[in-house]
Amino acid sequence: MKTSHDAIRQLQESLETAKAAADTIDDLIAVHDYQDVAGLATVAAASLLTAASKFMEKDDEAAFSAIENAEEAIDAIYGIVDEDLSE
Numbered sequence: 001m002k003t004s005h006d007a008i009r010q011l012q013e014s015l016e017t018a019k020a021a022a023d024t025i026d027d028l029i030a031v032h033d034y035q036d037v038a039g040l041a042t043v044a045a046a047s048l049l050t051a052a053s054k055f056m057e058k059d060d061e062a063a064f065s066a067i068e069n070a071e072e073a074i075d076a077i078y079g080i081v082d083e084d085l086s087e
Contacts, residue, residue, distance in 0.1 A: 004056050011053040018046040037077050044073035 022042040025035060032038070047070035054063035 008053050008056050011049050011056065015046055015049040015053065018042050018049060022046065034080075037080055040073045040077045040080075044070040044077070047073065 019042075022039055025039045025042060028035060047066045051063045051066035051070065054060070054066060
């Protein structure tokens, strides 16, 4: 049987992996199409993982703040994609 501590630990591990991926995306040797979008997607993912962890820790305020950060990153993604499609 699993505990909330197990879930929090796994979410934290996933968050660290998402942050490492974001660092890698930011430091690619060659520029990649939609690299900026991929970076924003990892920011959104990290924010949602943080939100999930904070909900498990019963820290609703921090969780909602993390969700707002994810929404901002997703909005930025849509802005970039919409701009590219309109060109």
